Amino acid sequence: MDQNSGFIAAVEEAKMGAAEGGVPIGACLVSKDGKILGRGHNMRVQKGSPVLHAEMSALENSGRLPASAYEGATMFTTLSPCDMCTGACLLYKIDRVVIGENVNFMGGEELLRSRGKEVVVVDNHECKELMSTFMKEKPELWNEDIAV
Amino acid sequence: MDQNSGFIAAVEEAKMGAAEGGVPIGACLVSKDGKILGRGHNMRVQKGSPVLHAEMSALENSGRLPASAYEGATMFTTLSPCDMCTGACLLYKIDRVVIGENVNFMGGEELLRSRGKEVVVVDNHECKELMSTFMKEKPELWNEDIAV
Numbered sequence: 293m294d295q296n297s298g299f300i301a302a303v304e305e306a307k308m309g310a311a312e313g314g315v316p317i318g319a320c321l322v323s324k325d326g327k328i329l330g331r332g333h334n335m336r337v338q339k340g341s342p343v344l345h346a347e348m349s350a351l352e353n354s355g356r357l358p359a360s361a362y363e364g365a366t367m368f369t370t371l372s373p374c375d376m377c378t379g380a381c382l383l384y385k386i387d388r389v390v391i392g393e394n395v396n397f398m399g400g401e402e403l404l405r406s407r408g409k410e411v412v413v414v415d416n417h418e419c420k421e422l423m424s425t426f427m428k429e430k431p432e433l434w435n436e437d438i439a440v
Numbered sequence: 441m442d443q444n445s446g447f448i449a450a451v452e453e454a455k456m457g458a459a460e461g462g463v464p465i466g467a468c469l470v471s472k473d474g475k476i477l478g479r480g481h482n483m484r485v486q487k488g489s490p491v492l493h494a495e496m497s498a499l500e501n502s503g504r505l506p507a508s509a510y511e512g513a514t515m516f517t518t519l520s521p522c523d524m525c526t527g528a529c530l531l532y533k534i535d536r537v538v539i540g541e542n543v544n545f546m547g548g549e550e551l552l553r554s555r556g557k558e559v560v561v562v563d564n565h566e567c568k569e570l571m572s573t574f575m576k577e578k579p580e581l582w583n584e585d586i587a588v
Contacts, residue, residue: 376528
């Protein structure tokens with residue numbers, strides 16, 4: 293699998309979230325050797341969950357793994373990760389976070405960099421469109437998701 | 441309810457985790473007016489979950505809430521919160537984190553303080569005993585839980 297597939301999977305997950313009437317953010321965790329460990333999308337609406345943001349769903353769907361499985365891994369996410377998802381990437385020592393966009397929301401990128409992680413912002417048009425449409429249509433849901 | 445009840449509930453949760461053969465860490469989220477919003481314990485073993493640390497379980501069991509519900513809230517936890525749980529407290533703008541002990545593990549206390557949160561370390565003997573016994577009996581499980 294080339295590394296683009298991880299990003300494509302994250303965008304697919306975001307679209308699934310949109311189609312389900314949820315928060316349209318997706319993520320995909322890819323191992324050092326290019327294997328998808330887990331993918332998922334925000335489940336606030338679908339499961340009534342305040343913890344299953346996209347990156348958390350991808351981690352949850354990866355199941356229990358030894359620390360070695362996360363070495364050299366990349367978390368692909370369609371939106372800049374919030375404090376919780378940033379912290380989860382730090383806990384699991386995920387080396388690289390590839391972010392679809394950080395225009396609609398800027399998360400913990402500075403903290404990730406300060407802890408030695410590689411942060412790549414793709415600035416993807418489709419990710420931006422998904423989020424800006426959602427934020428316009430369901431501002432209360434978005435505010436709840438990021439606790440403002 | 442007095443504030444001690446939140447800490448007592450967190451310790452009860454940690455003991456439940458121990459009795460279930462899991463990671464013996466518990467947490468309880470208490471609102472500004474002293475109501476328990478949610479309580480829970482680490483569910484790595486019980487649910488095969490890498491994201492349901494104790495504080496995350498307490499948040500998950502609190503369900504979907506508006507940002508206002510977290511204002512002035514306190515997260516009681518039996519052990520110093522890891523990066524993920526620290527980030528979750530920051531996302532939900534939880535003002536105060538009361539920690540049973542930080543001898544067996546030191547988490548994101550400095551980051552919480554740097555973001556203006558009140559951090560209280562109780563240095564509770566029972567919490568220390570629960571963790572040190574667990575770390576001695578199941579080191580592989582503990583290492584998996586904190587990804588080392």
